[in-house]
Amino acid sequence: MAASEIDFGLLAGDGIATRSAKAGETIFKEGDEAQQLFVIKSGEVRIQAGNRTLAELSTNHIFGEMALIDDAPRSATAIAKTDVELVPISEKQFLFLVSQTPFFALKVMRVLARRLRATNKTF
Amino acid sequence: MAASEIDFGLLAGDGIATRSAKAGETIFKEGDEAQQLFVIKSGEVRIQAGNRTLAELSTNHIFGEMALIDDAPRSATAIAKTDVELVPISEKQFLFLVSQTPFFALKVMRVLARRLRATNKTF
Numbered sequence: 001m002a003a004s005e006i007d008f009g010l011l012a013g014d015g016i017a018t019r020s021a022k023a024g025e026t027i028f029k030e031g032d033e034a035q036q037l038f039v040i041k042s043g044e045v046r047i048q049a050g051n052r053t054l055a056e057l058s059t060n061h062i063f064g065e066m067a068l069i070d071d072a073p074r075s076a077t078a079i080a081k082t083d084v085e086l087v088p089i090s091e092k093q094f095l096f097l098v099s100q101t102p103f104f105a106l107k108v109m110r111v112l113a114r115r116l117r118a119t120n121k122t123f
Numbered sequence: 124m125a126a127s128e129i130d131f132g133l134l135a136g137d138g139i140a141t142r143s144a145k146a147g148e149t150i151f152k153e154g155d156e157a158q159q160l161f162v163i164k165s166g167e168v169r170i171q172a173g174n175r176t177l178a179e180l181s182t183n184h185i186f187g188e189m190a191l192i193d194d195a196p197r198s199a200t201a202i203a204k205t206d207v208e209l210v211p212i213s214e215k216q217f218l219f220l221v222s223q224t225p226f227f228a229l230k231v232m233r234v235l236a237r238r239l240r241a242t243n244k245t246f
Contacts, residue, residue: 065236066239070236075239075243098225102222102228105221105228106228110192113189113193117189120198120199
């Protein structure tokens with residue numbers, strides 16, 4: 001999936017507050033309430049539903065955007081595959097980015113569209 | 124799916140140019156080049172990939188947005204389930220709406236997120 005993912009590196013610049021997770025650590029669980037999405041500043045993250053891996057994502061990719069978009073609980077579990085450094089984006093920041101930077105909105109749409117295509121293909 | 128879909132009725136007001144299709148008519152086919160998305164002004168549309176129905180959509184819902192978002196061929200086939208009246212939204216209009224009306228961008232994201240959740244659930 002990495003080749004088709006969208007680069008959100010601009011949101012993960014130096015000096016921005018980050019959150020770390022150790023390899024194997026759960027970042028969030030399916031069903032959790034959602035307060036933020038994450039940009040991967042370094043490392044790799046596995047997204048899974050039950051035992052099924054939905055995606056493996058690396059630097060400059062985002063995850064956790066779905067629950068923020070539709071105000072529903074987390075649809076999947078995110079686990080640090082390696083030690084990772086993440087930039088959390090709050091719902092407020094997300095709405096600001098969408099409203100002020102249309103290009104950001106389009107990039108998020110592209111992520112969703114590609115995941116939907118990828119999911120449909122695995123049927 | 125209808126209950127969880129987002130209302131795009133504002134884009135389908137009176138006086139806006141429409142396209143009609145008869146029940147059973149193919150609106151676009153998987154693999155086609157994409158120039159527009161559609162708002163359903165009246166009637167019902169079935170979205171299918173091969174013989175598998177992905178969604179059945181009715182008045183004020185959109186379809187065909189994926190190919191516009193990621194500049195790829197149509198990922199599914201759209202067939203008029205009943206006689207339908209559609210409002211076509213060109214790529215240029217779509218980009219204008221995204222850039223000028225953040226709420227539109229969020230609504231499109233919500234459509235994608237809900238379809239992704241629905242698809243993941245059918246595994």
